[in-house]
Amino acid sequence: MGRAHHHEHHHHAADRSRDLLPYADSSVADGDLRPVDLRRRQFLRRLGLVGAAAAGAGVFGGPLAGPAMAASQHSRPGIDPRRYQWLAGDHHVHTQYSYDGMHTVMQQVEEGSKHRLDWMVITDHGHTAHEKYAVDQTYADVLAARDKHRDMLLWQGLEWNVPGGEHATVFFETSKDELTALRAFEKLFDGNINGTNPSSDAHEALALDGLRWMSAQVDKGAIDSALMIANHPSRNGRYSPHEMRAYRDTAPHIAVGMEGAPGAQNDGMPVPGRDGGSRGGYGNSPGTDSWPGFPMEAYRTWGGFDWMTAKLGGMWDSMLAEGKGWWITTNSDIHRANGSPLDRPPVADDWYADHGGYPDPVDTGAPHFYADFWPGQFSRTVVGTARRNFRGVMDGIRSGRVWVGMGGLIDGLDLRVSGDGHDYPATLGGRVSVRRGSDVKVRIAIRPATRPGGHGEIPRLARVDLIRGAVTGAVADRDTFTAPDVSVAESFEPGRRAQDGQVVFTHTFRNVREPFYIRLRGTDGKRHVSGGIEPLMDVNGDADPWADLWFYANPVFVDVR
Template sequence: MSEVARRRFLQGAGVLGVAGALGSGTASATSRYQWLSGDHHAHTQYSYDGMYTVEQQIRGALRHGTDWLAVTDHGHASHEAHSVEATAADLRRAARKFPQLLLWHGMEWNVPGAEHATLFFEDCHDEAGVLRDFERQFDWRLNGAEASNPANERKALDAIRFLQTKIRNGTMKSALVFVNHPMRNGRVAPHELRAMHDLAPDIVVGMEGAPGAQGDGDPLRGPGGHRGGYANSPGSNSYTPYPPEAYRTYGGFDWMTAKVGGVWDSLLAEGLGWWITSNSDSHFNSRDTIVRVPEPGNQFDLTGKHLDAVEGAVPQVAPPYVDFFPCEFSRTVVGATRRTRGAVMEGLRAGRVWVSHGGLVDDLRFDVCATGGTQTMGGRLRVRRGSDVTVLVKARLATRPNSAGFVPRLRRLDLIKGAVTGRSSSETLATPHVKVERSYEPRWHHAVFTHTFRNVREPFYLRLRGTDGNRGAFEPQADAPGAANPWEDLWCYTNPIFVEVR
């Protein structure tokens, strides 16, 4: 684009007025951070349902541009008895061998009274010992606390208090918990999300906005698959008020996230910092040539470890090969002040996160500004009543083929606005005060858009979503069983920015 054309484009988008809104010398909020791609939900041979060695998982992650990775093998009796120290040793070797990758030793916690969540620590003394202790006391596979009932929900809160105690006594600097695939079985109720977050808003900070196992809906793997493994119906431990449509993905995203005015928006409407991520949930990766070797049926039960997988010859597509390597399909991009584990955790905790599928966008910047200040994703912009508030969106569209071999095209970005109305019932599933405020159609490789809210009077939040529009509609559509190639329906989402009015 010529400089004249570029200037006309920026004028048409209203960008030349943004400098005045920001004030002279005020930098874009997004420019303060390094934006690092990663994944907090991946498995190895130390999961009862996994396969990859730690090094195989890391090499795959690095091939796809991963900057940070948490290894989160499943809680399990054999895992607690045999796997934790062995995983720690493998990760120490990997950290020395691959210093370019920020690594965590976490776990996928079977949450009492619910389903699964990611857990990982910052600067923990005796990390393996703390993980084993936590798993032994608070994982429902070990203590029988699976059923959805008040006693088990209280046990989940006791687990969070355990982490708070470890932080207070200096055993660890911090911890993070993300609820995984919340609507896959509908077993985590809205009041459980609120209760955990209320107890520890610096620990339980969000959920997977999109589950892993995205290849499960690909017709190549055979009939009957569902993106994310969302093929279930309500069960005995499911939260009864969830409607039947909640158990499906929409453009690969969880119903809680994809439904405008739904569960996620109801939490944001209360002003809660409840953030979304997107992850691989990597166990067996679609089209990979690494395969599990034959082993005794009791191999994992006796040792807490599957035999090392080996390189094969034929790309695998049949079940259970329905996942992707970290950052191959799903990316969680975090704004970090430094390239350190602590800075990534701080960025996740603060909600400085956007997520994308299939390489839909190379970069996505989202700022909200008013006289004297600017905030990016996860931030809270405080303004005086009657102020003007301007949104600045910058998207760098994809120019390189993704893992499926094509360059995706972002066809539309939606700016979504929701009113912050204060706390509601702990069982709230929806809020009516949310709408798509404005939509943009990117036309250049570097797309820049603005929107100004005049004379703001009440608090609100803003978030973005984008799509390739390949389903013929710009609203997320329910993914069809066995006919939902993930590469043919790509979306991206940002976390919100809150505008607080004084």
């Protein structure tokens, strides 16, 4: 029921990359390659992304210096948080070009615009038929949607079947030929295409090679920027703690975080005559490829959020306790929109395999129950960016300037953390450095909801929690998923609004002696543990998403000198 892992292998996977990629080693002659590796080398040559002489360690090895590392993971001190504009988006959207999708690109973008999104990423599943047929078809539709919806920043990405792991959003900046790079990445590193989905040491190492490949393409100028975000991390227990850390440490400018809350939030809604579903699709149990160390509670959502995020002092906190950024997002993961009258027209069973996509959906005249919401209808990832363009949004995600919300619980969030010696306070994803013994001031300004949610009511924020966690440094055991020194420093209950429509809370950490981080969460207060404030596990078949709303925000680090 579990897989055994040998830590010494994973700790040194980066040093063994050349052994695992013979097709990328220029010292290996074509005639000495296995047929599958020869096809990979020939594929790269045809694309012109790497030449035969450049296909060795210089491109596929692990150097993380150069242009790709120039972007910091954290907001720089001295930047006024007021310069950022906050753009809402969705990085996990499926279309008719996924084997389990239905809607067109244009339909998804139009609905995203209707629900006030500023940016979206189309992420159809990696698949042999997708790589063979759908990449170009999708791109044509993306270009048409960009032309019609000029205010929407729209990427064509991929839901990567991570070798040895789960799924992940991958997308590149659009200023260069992202289509060529996307096709090459899918061909070389997608687990569905290469049969590397099952958990094994070799497959885990191949996932790291995929990250190095993206980093190398940035370094050589083939692409300008790339991001990878781990999707539904606890749904099947496929992402072990050491894999998460390996992604982050191998390419911290690309592998930047995980879904704090999954999509498919309507799946647990109680519906008469329907067997109970699970919120987020988290109704699973450990399987052959699951990491055996996770408890059963990890396979459920808590207030709609993944256990890795929702568990106070859990997996997310254990990574933040190392003092490194690992950011959370959320999204729709939409395949079919709840309440839509659209349905897929009847086709032969092998249609997708032969076409890489389905015909446009047809209007049946009656709404259907589906597990998903339209982009922006329920879940929103809000990114702080200095520029309303593709690079600006990607840099904002990379820097952790992100808060995530459900059901329109809040309309805006402004977190500022001040220490001595800084012109401006730090905001989400940033860090401040203070002298030992000084004070750290926190200011939280929230703009409460003013619009009804999908359930017809204006959500009411009942409580905001300011969470503090100690920064203790690198862990000895990279499969650690707990952080004991994490607690709620203070909880706030919104009172009357200020004249500008915001509620403001403040807190001061006095006589700071050791490094720490802070993060925020908030709730409508309708469901929490008896006698406490922690979220409750969602009940399969009885989890109305509109009756249990939360927001979470990425941390600010406080360094002590």
